[in-house]
Amino acid sequence: MKGKPFDPIPRGKRAFEEVAGAIKNTILGRVWSPGERLPSETELASQFGVSRHTIREALRTLELSGLIAIRTGVAGGPVVKDTIMASIGNLYLDAFQMEKISVEEFTGARQAIEKVILDDAFDNAGQEDIENLRRNVAKAKALVAKREIAKDVNFEFHSLLARASKNKVFVILEKTINTIHHDLRSRSPVDFKTTKAAVEAHEMLLDALISKERDKAMSILVKHIAAVRKSYH
Amino acid sequence: MKGKPFDPIPRGKRAFEEVAGAIKNTILGRVWSPGERLPSETELASQFGVSRHTIREALRTLELSGLIAIRTGVAGGPVVKDTIMASIGNLYLDAFQMEKISVEEFTGARQAIEKVILDDAFDNAGQEDIENLRRNVAKAKALVAKREIAKDVNFEFHSLLARASKNKVFVILEKTINTIHHDLRSRSPVDFKTTKAAVEAHEMLLDALISKERDKAMSILVKHIAAVRKSYH
DNA sequence: TCACATTTGTCCGTATGTATC
DNA sequence: AGATACATACGGACAAATGTG
Numbered sequence: 084m085k086g087k088p089f090d091p092i093p094r095g096k097r098a099f100e101e102v103a104g105a106i107k108n109t110i111l112g113r114v115w116s117p118g119e120r121l122p123s124e125t126e127l128a129s130q131f132g133v134s135r136h137t138i139r140e141a142l143r144t145l146e147l148s149g150l151i152a153i154r155t156g157v158a159g160g161p162v163v164k165d166t167i168m169a170s171i172g173n174l175y176l177d178a179f180q181m182e183k184i185s186v187e188e189f190t191g192a193r194q195a196i197e198k199v200i201l202d203d204a205f206d207n208a209g210q211e212d213i214e215n216l217r218r219n220v221a222k223a224k225a226l227v228a229k230r231e232i233a234k235d236v237n238f239e240f241h242s243l244l245a246r247a248s249k250n251k252v253f254v255i256l257e258k259t260i261n262t263i264h265h266d267l268r269s270r271s272p273v274d275f276k277t278t279k280a281a282v283e284a285h286e287m288l289l290d291a292l293i294s295k296e297r298d299k300a301m302s303i304l305v306k307h308i309a310a311v312r313k314s315y316h
Numbered sequence: 317m318k319g320k321p322f323d324p325i326p327r328g329k330r331a332f333e334e335v336a337g338a339i340k341n342t343i344l345g346r347v348w349s350p351g352e353r354l355p356s357e358t359e360l361a362s363q364f365g366v367s368r369h370t371i372r373e374a375l376r377t378l379e380l381s382g383l384i385a386i387r388t389g390v391a392g393g394p395v396v397k398d399t400i401m402a403s404i405g406n407l408y409l410d411a412f413q414m415e416k417i418s419v420e421e422f423t424g425a426r427q428a429i430e431k432v433i434l435d436d437a438f439d440n441a442g443q444e445d446i447e448n449l450r451r452n453v454a455k456a457k458a459l460v461a462k463r464e465i466a467k468d469v470n471f472e473f474h475s476l477l478a479r480a481s482k483n484k485v486f487v488i489l490e491k492t493i494n495t496i497h498h499d500l501r502s503r504s505p506v507d508f509k510t511t512k513a514a515v516e517a518h519e520m521l522l523d524a525l526i527s528k529e530r531d532k533a534m535s536i537l538v539k540h541i542a543a544v545r546k547s548y549h
Numbered sequence: 550t551c552a553c554a555t556t557t558g559t560c561c562g563t564a565t566g567t568a569t570c
Numbered sequence: 571a572g573a574t575a576c577a578t579a580c581g582g583a584c585a586a587a588t589g590t591g
Binding site for chain 1: 332340344369372373376377380381382383398400401403404407408410411413414415417421422424425428429431432435436483484485486487488489
């Protein structure tokens with residue numbers, strides 16, 4: 084049992100904002116961690132001293148922020164999650180549509196950002212990062228050998244590269260890039276040839292990284308992303 | 317008068333999600349543009365054939381996404397806005413707290429990204445961009461001469477640089493960087509010396525840009541951002 | 550300045566759907 | 571299969587904010 088960390092809220096801003104802020108603080112402060120269940124709506128309503136409707140609006144904002152998920156049913160209720168990156172990616176999609184950003188602009192930015200990430204990975208990647216990348220490529224090659232699509236595994240390669248840069252900002256940026264890439268890709272079917280080419284590029288990139296051939300790795304990366312762009316339609 | 321672009325909604329997903337999606341499409345599709353007022357909650361409720369409560373939850377999500385703002389009072393109601401960048405910035409702040417991202421990591425990423433932006437600005441900046449940057453620096457120098465804080469003007473310099481890169485993705489990224497920077501800065505008072513140093517760095521950077529001294533500009537930029545980091549505390 | 554109309558903010562009560570045990 | 575504990579949605583009511591005459 085976890086007690087009642089919530090006090091009745093004062094009325095400065097809108098009530099649901101106060102409630103959302105209070106719950107958010109308990110999540111960011113690790114009072115509850117991802118996976119744990121928050122109290123039900125009625126319970127929260129009584130603890131905060133507000134109506135269920137107010138609680139619902141607060142939970143809506145937290146849900147959209149990617150801090151919680153809500154399940155119906157008897158064992159349901161608000162559960163702490165950390166899908167903030169996906170939420171950021173969704174907002175970027177909105178922004179792209181509002182600003183009418185082209186696939187060319189996105190690809191250009193992606194090339195530049197991933198070059199930066201790769202550059203940092205050259206400086207900061209440890210043995211463990213190399214091993215993770217090796218395993219990823221091996222897994223992808225195994226799938227290709229069975230003529231299966233290795234989409235998720237290929238996404239993971241770039242995430243691992245970002246993690247090897249040792250900068251969590253790049254990890255976040257890479258996740259948003261993945262979200263947008265995933266959205267663009269979802270409009271056109273993924274064919275086997277594209278997957279196979281990507282895996283080959285990843286393998287060459289990893290080899291260049293291991294043998295410390297920076298310029299070679301950069302040129303492979305740029306060509307790889309340019310090839311990915313062509314698969315969008 | 318603008319008619320009634322909304323049809324009664326079917327019940328597949330949650331009702332408020334359908335409503336939010338429908339309204340979002342009208343905004344992204346420019347049926348309404350920023351500044352225009354959407355119908356009131358009761359009006360929307362009757363058009364969609366749902367309760368006002370459902371409409372309110374839908375509007376909440378759109379508000380948090382930065383697509384609309386809501387004002388109370390007789391001339392109030394939901395107004396179309398485009399503050400998506402601010403929303404993205406806020407989510408990044410959450411992510412930073414969840415992942416415990418350090419100021420050093422943020423600064424490192426900022427240096428790398430702004431270097432990329434500057435590099436593109438060297439290739440793509442037109443005469444108009446140079447003029448805008450010139451005017452910005454002149455305005456900032458005038459404020460410094462009066463010993464005033466030129467915070468907003470200094471933010472604008474980096475935005476103008478992003479625009480000169482001719483890639484809207486960088487414009488968006490720069491806005492999120494500004495939001496985070498603004499949050500970090502808001503915790504410590506802005507002193508005059510920092511502002512003055514920033515303006516001087518901007519002027520040197522612009523000179524190097526005009527005289528096409530790429531390496532010099534890069535080194536000025538990196539030092540400038542490092543100096544900004546020290547002003548956070 | 551003051552009353553008034555409009556719109557959001559909040560509350561209460563009720564009914565229904567849904568997932569778990 | 572049925573009871574239970576949740577979220578989802580509806581309707582009505584009043585308070586608070588805000589622009590208008």
